[in-house]
Amino acid sequence: MSSAISVSSLYKTYSTGFEALKNINLDIRHGEIFALLGPNGAGKTTLISTICGIVNPTSGTILADGHDIIKEYKAARTKIGLVPQELTTDAFETVWNTVSFSRGLFGKPANPTHIEKILKELSLWDKKDAKLMTLSGGMKRRVMIAKALSHEPEILFLDEPTAGVDVELRRDMWNVVRALRASGVTIILTTHYIEEAQQMADRIGVISHGEIILVEEKDELMRSLGKKQLRLHLQGKRDGVPDSLAKYGLELSPDGCELIYTYDTQKERTGITALLKDLDKAEVRFNDIQTKESSLEEIFVSLVRERK
Structure with missing residues (x-):
């Protein structure tokens, strides 16, 4: 047709x-x-x-x-x-x-x-x-x-x-x-x-x-161009990210109360499982987890910016 x-x-x-x-x-x-x-x-x-x-x-x-x-x-x-x-x-x-x-x-x-x-x-x-x-x-x-x-x-x-x-x-x-x-x-x-x-x-x-x-x-x-964010609400304020977690590229929020993990939606989610295990080993405790997925607007802005 x-x-x-x-x-x-x-x-x-x-x-x-x-x-x-x-x-x-x-x-x-x-x-x-x-x-x-x-x-x-x-x-x-x-x-x-x-x-x-x-x-x-x-x-x-x-x-x-x-x-x-x-x-x-x-x-x-x-x-x-x-x-x-x-x-x-x-x-x-x-x-x-x-x-x-x-x-x-x-x-x-x-x-x-x-x-x-x-x-x-x-x-x-x-x-x-x-x-x-x-x-x-x-x-x-x-x-x-x-x-x-x-x-x-x-x-x-x-x-x-x-x-x-x-x-x-x-x-x-x-x-x-x-x-x-x-x-x-x-x-x-x-x-x-x-x-x-x-x-x-x-x-x-x-x-x-x-x-x-x-x-x-x-x-x-x-799915292919979007990213997801995992936000961990910590039990206490931190001054930095433990060296043992460096491979995850975690970000600490300005107030020191959240750890933010950003990953491609294409990647296997086993990375999250490994992260949670390593957080426990590093004695990083948290009260809550939130996830956020890229919107189409964020993907669009990223695509257009790359073409400028």
Whole structure:
């Protein structure tokens, strides 16, 4: 089966000589949630805009469900829905009319039942006759998603879908995205909220300086690049770490009340067993143990920092 999106040897160079995208090769599977992460200026929006046919590539090939986005533009674009960062539509238009109009732009016949279904799923039904200018920022974001879904796309791009909305609305929108994926829609999102990617994505892609530096299953990424910390709350304050424990690279907290052991999640945990035995031999007593695992945000920051 072909990929939902297949990008091969993609470059985008502007007239100024700036290379926004450099040799992008990426395959996005049908039915997955793929999160594209990267710092400001990394090329996230340029990549999405190029795949969606808004920005012309300098070279390379992009297929949307097997359709070339340049040679078969109409067929490719019909497969794709795009939720941009900003709402660009008539502020004096109603919610119902703007979503219905978006469906018509793709040559789809009127389907009030489908439009009603979308608006209800996005909690916009009671606002269907409201003018866009009267809506809150969060409601406008929902309208953008409704517009993108109006022509029943199989692939949905979400460019910073929850930027500037409150936590409660953000979680509501996560539920909407999960429901879309469950219905068979492929979701590609960019986000500055790493928690969003950690909660929702099946796979993670990281872009930096216009290059894809990593594509990995989220769980495997957390396992292979994450670290864990073991924090031992000591029974008494210490001035230093015993020499017999030097091989573990233990850190003593500034107040002398905790010992901190950091280890790769890939390593065998027998090291912890050995540590506990050696702590006992060294007569280092503790009252409690806490563990902490690296977050996706910490892994992301580490990856981007290495590329600078």
